[in-house]
Amino acid sequence: MGKKTYTCYVCGKVDLSKDEIGITRKLIDxxxxxxxxxxCLAEYLEVTTEELLSKIEEFKDEGCALFK
Known part of the structure; x- marks a missing residue:
């Protein structure tokens, strides 16, 4: 049984990274x-990709389980 792959809801990018899955779960639901x-998440939230990357690092530093 292989790992589940996730696809971007907007653009269709296949095989989203663990960080992309984690930040979607953290900020959306x-x-x-x-x-x-x-x-696509940056566009949806009206922020920059760099801001999302910064938040991902913050959540990792805080030990958030979604980014382990």
Missing amino acids: KKTANFYCLD
Whole structure:
């Protein structure tokens, strides 16, 4: 049984990274069925990709379980 792959809800990018899945769950909804790549999530939230990357690092530093 292989690992589950996730696809961006907006652009269709296949095989989203662990960080893309984690940040979608953290900022949208832990139980969401729709995942976003960083670029599409940034556009949806009206922030920059760099801001999302910075938040990911913050959450990792805090020990957030979604980024382990």
